Amino acid sequence: MLEVLLYIQIGLCAFCLYRIIRGPTVADRMVGIDIFGILVVGICAIMAITTDRMFLLDIGIAWVILSFIGTLTLAKYLSGKKLNE
Amino acid sequence: MVSTIIITIGIAFNFLGCLGLIRFPDVYNRLQSATKCVTLGTCSILLGVLVHYGFVEVGVKALIAIPLLFFAATVGAHALVRGSHIAGIKLGDKSVKDDYKEVEK
Amino acid sequence: MRFIALFIILLVFWLLITFSLTLANIVVGAVAALIGALLFGKYFVHNLYKFGQPKRYYWFVIYLGIFIWEVLKANFDVAYRVIHPAMPIKPGIVRVPLEVKSEIARTMLANSITMTPGTITVDIIGDDIFVHWIYVKSDKPEEYAREVSGRFEKYIKKIFE
Structure with a gap:
């Protein structure tokens, strides 16, 4: 049962990839990347149950923080400021 | 068993959020649907991990990840909305009002 | 005062996400929390009595x-x-x-x-x-x-x- 849910969750990433490839503006692509990062955390959490390896949840926590920093950097680039401000 | 039900609900919300990412017409509405639904769905999956293992090491880690994910997603959404408005991306055709344009320098 | 409060919060967060109480882990967490408190203490809340x-x-x-x-x-x-x-x-x-x-x-x-x-x-x-x-x-x-x-x-x- 959980394996099926894991494959569905991985399949949801295709929606984000569609938006990243097709997105008419730069901001659409950035929204796709942001949501992709959150979906990966869900994949890590489900895999921690199905494979019974606890360290995958640590990877999930680290991924939250890294994707947050990445989103802020991309948003700052979008608003036209220098990155060292 | 309870954990599987909670995870299923979470994945259903994730699916609706991603569907909104495809269907809605402009950046701002896509961000509305995607941020809210996907954040709640992923929080629900982490809650399922907590229910599955109980309050041991991995369960407490899942519980800590929930507020972390919550603040990361909200602040990221603010930054993306403000950045795309400053970059000059127009609101969609259905929009009725834009008060921010007048005060923005 | 603000630095000490931030230091304690960071150390508790570190111990929760690593979840082990060995001496080495506590020392590493204390050093990391000290660096974090020194760098970001001036942005923390001002009136601590509200806690x-x-x-x-x-x-x-x-x-x-x-x-x-x-x-x-x-x-x-x-x-x-x-x-x-x-x-x-x-x-x-x-x-x-x-x-x-x-x-x-x-x-x-x-x-x-x-x-x-x-x-x-x-x-x-x-x-x-x-x-x-x-x-x-x-x-x-x-x-x-x-x-x-x-x-x-x-x-x-x-x-x-």
């Missing part, structure tokens, strides 16, 4: 309950708009006047607004908050304020001010 007032925690628990209920409602609302074939949306950016004054209260209010039905905070300029709303219900500014921020403002005032 010691139990009334604020009581209001915080009530606020958390109302907030979770509003988040669930928000999700069903957005899910309805996604599934509906005609997509009943009427988006726009509206200006709402703020009543809370301190920085942390404004931050929490902006985060709460982002997570509730169909609203995302765009920016705060002066005393006004700009909100992107997925379904603008009316044209009167007083009704915006009640719909968007009225639910949370009174609790946040009691918690943080």
Whole structure:
């Protein structure tokens, strides 16, 4: 049962990839990347149950923080400021 | 068993959020649907991990990840909305009002 | 004083995410928390005596309950708009006047607004908050304020001010 849910969750990433490839503006692509990062955390959490390896949840926590920093950097680039401000 | 039900609900919300990412017409509405639904769905999956293992090491880690994910997603959404408005991306055709344009320098 | 409070919070966070009480782990966490406190202590909250007032925690628990209920409602609302074939949306950016004054209260209010039905905070300029709303219900500014921020403002005032 959980394996099926894991494959569905991985399949949801295709929606984000569609938006990243097709997105008419730069901001659409950035929204796709942001949501992709959150979906990966869900994949890590489900895999921690199905494979019974606890360290995958640590990877999930680290991924939250890294994707947050990445989103802020991309948003700052979008608003036209220098990155060292 | 309870954990599987909670995870299923979470994945259903994730699916609706991603569907909104495809269907809605402009950046701002896509961000509305995607941020809210996907954040709640992923929080629900982490809650399922907590229910599955109980309050041991991995369960407490899942519980800590929930507020972390919550603040990361909200602040990221603010930054993306403000950045795309400053970059000059127009609101969609259905929009009725834009008060921010007048005060923005 | 602020540095010590931030140091304790960071150390407790480190011990929770690593979840082991060996000596080496505590030393590494203490060094990392010290660096973090020295770098970011000047951005931490100013009046620490507010942490010691139990009334604020009581209001915080009530606020958390109302907030979770509003988040669930928000999700069903957005899910309805996604599934509906005609997509009943009427988006726009509206200006709402703020009543809370301190920085942390404004931050929490902006985060709460982002997570509730169909609203995302765009920016705060002066005393006004700009909100992107997925379904603008009316044209009167007083009704915006009640719909968007009225639910949370009174609790946040009691918690943080």
